[in-house]
Amino acid sequence: MTPDPIPAASPADLIAALAHAAGLDTALADFPDDVAAAAAQALATTGAIRAPADPAVEPWPPMRPGIGL
């Protein structure tokens, strides 16, 4: 049996859901334009990065075992 497709959410609904999940209900109510602009900026910025194809590329700063343990 094929599962029912998930209905597509409008961008505004999606942003509202993400903002709610982030605990930003007050900001969403009082500053909806700022929340929408922030979501758009986040999307644009993450899309401008070429993620390394090589899984061996580790993040910076390097892990430092023994520090803080």
Added chain:
Amino acid sequence: MTPHWLSASEAARAFAARTLSPVELLTALLARIDALQPSLHAFIRLDAEAAMDAARSAERELGARRVRGPLHGIPVGVKDIIDVAGLPTTCHSAILRDNIAATDAAVIAKLRAAGAIVLGKTATHEFAIGGPSFDLPFPPARNPWNPDHHPGGSSSGSGAGVAAGLFPVALGTDTGGSVRNPASCCGIVGLKPTYGLVSRRGVFPLSYTLDHVGPLTRTVADAALMLDALAGHDPADPASAPTEARLFGRDLGRGVRRLRIGFVRHFHETDLPAHPEMTAALEEAARILAAEGADVRTITLPGLTEFGAVNRVILTSEAWSIHAPWLRTRPGDYGQLARRRLLPGAFIPAGDYVGAQRRRTQMIAAVEDAFRDVDILLCASSMDPASRIEDAAETARTYPRQARTPFNVTGHPALAMMAGLSRDGLPLSLQFVGRYFQDAMVLRAAAAYERATDWHTRRPQIG
């Protein structure tokens, strides 16, 4: 020379020669501040009484032939995200309006140990990210070359104050270029040291892996003097490198003869095409350095657009982890610019943050690779002269047009300095970048350029 235009090095020599005293210098600076603060708004809080007490103490010590260090009796402006014991650290925000610092930040303790006098807390973009803003508890600082223009940011008051002769040296912080931008806009010297060289303890964080503390000065020699005082290992700062103290000005007189300088032309030619006057200033700087004996060659690094994106993803993700509690409960207590610049962190998935940190590893490798063939990089700092401060659209257009964020991403030492004046009388700028912990080499190249030009002698016609 009038006392307010003396560099820290010159003032120290005048103190030693007994031709000037710390009280006389501070008195002259306070008079200038009194005259110019109403138009420049460099200070959030001036601590004149405590500064005068410290100046009198410094004067008594000099009389007893006791010199604390190379900055003995030198007044310093401090960006208001850096803790000074007993003073508010507001971060230029209503969020922290009543936040009194209990102890000095590590850099303040080091400056005091070197004899410096804290003059007050200087204006910043809100939390070092939101500005210039007119909806905050304090007005934004303005540019001494033309108060209708932005002094750069986020260390705005530190840059404006040094350029206006309100204090000879100042502290700023630099997460995406915030020491070097005001230096570029105000025609002074701004140094972002190697990541880990200067402690960030007691500095309100914006982005843990991108934050740096650095000096703003009118001369390269003063930048070296400040770095001598500021650098050193701090076990309480997790990013602090186990470095030894050194004299960063030791090579200032060596010049650039036979130095290999990599000119990153694509930053200002194709990545973000610069204002023609900025391009001309950069080409002229390359010509001057070649005439001084440097081997100037064109090199290629990763593009500015991606450097900027990596910086923004990391910065906003880390900043969100700091600001989320207030953004959830008090979003209206931020100015709009800070709110808009901090909220994106809520919408960046963890995987994209780690992806940006992985891309960062590759970008660091690319810059390190370039340093196999050259000793120093020369590139643009800002692509445009300072925007009009009340023209929000122009500021929004020009503010990201810069080549400073790459070296927050990589952590290499980078210095911005004046490289000319536009037809409108606003400073033009350039940037030198060095290998890790070769901050002295950066200062050496900058000093050679400074000697070969007279831009550092130009002063804004204000006051």
